[in-house]
Amino acid sequence: MNYWLMKSEPDVFGVEHLKSRPDKTAPWDGVRNFQARNFMREMKRGDLAFFYHSSCAEPGVAAVVKIVKEAYPDHTSWDKKGEHYDARSTPEKPYWYMVDVKLERQLKQPVLLTDIKACTALKNMRLVQRGNRLSVMPISEPEWNKILELERKKTK
C-alpha cells in the first residue's frame, strides 16, 4: 500500500464538497501536470491519501481519503466548454487521467502547513521543500504516521 498527498483549493473543491457527494466519493479531475498525472497512474485501489487544502487562509491536511478507483481518462479534458479542456486529449487518445477518492475521515483538527514546517521529522517532505508546486505527491510511511501523530497531539 502506498501513501499520497493531494492538493485542492477548498473554495473550488474541499473536504466539505467531498462529504456532500453520494457515497462521499468524487473523481479527482482537472490535474494538468505530468508529474501529478503520473503519480495518479501509480495509485492502487486501497491506497490512502491526505486531502490537502491549498491557497487558503489555513493551508494544511484536512482529511484522509481512500483511492477507490484507479486511474482512468479525465473526461473534462475533452469538454470544450469546460475549464479543463485540452485539445490534445480525446476519448480515443486520452491525455489526462483521474482517480476516484472516497472520504475516509475528516481530521478532528487539520494538520496545518505551519505544523508540518515546525516538525523536523517532516523536513524532507516534498510539500515543504522550496518552490514546491506539485499537486499530487507520494508520502513515505514514516511521514504519513508522523502527520497522524501531529493530529493526535493537536486533538488532545
Add this chain to the structure above:
DNA sequence: GCCAACGTTGGC
C-alpha cells in the same frame, strides 16, 4: 536540444 518567455501555483 537549448533557453527565454510565458503562465501557473501557492504561501504570505
Add this chain to the structure above:
DNA sequence: GCCAACGTTGGC
C-alpha cells in the same frame, strides 16, 4: 495582490 519558483511552450 504580490512575487518567487517552477513547468511548459515555442523559436531558433
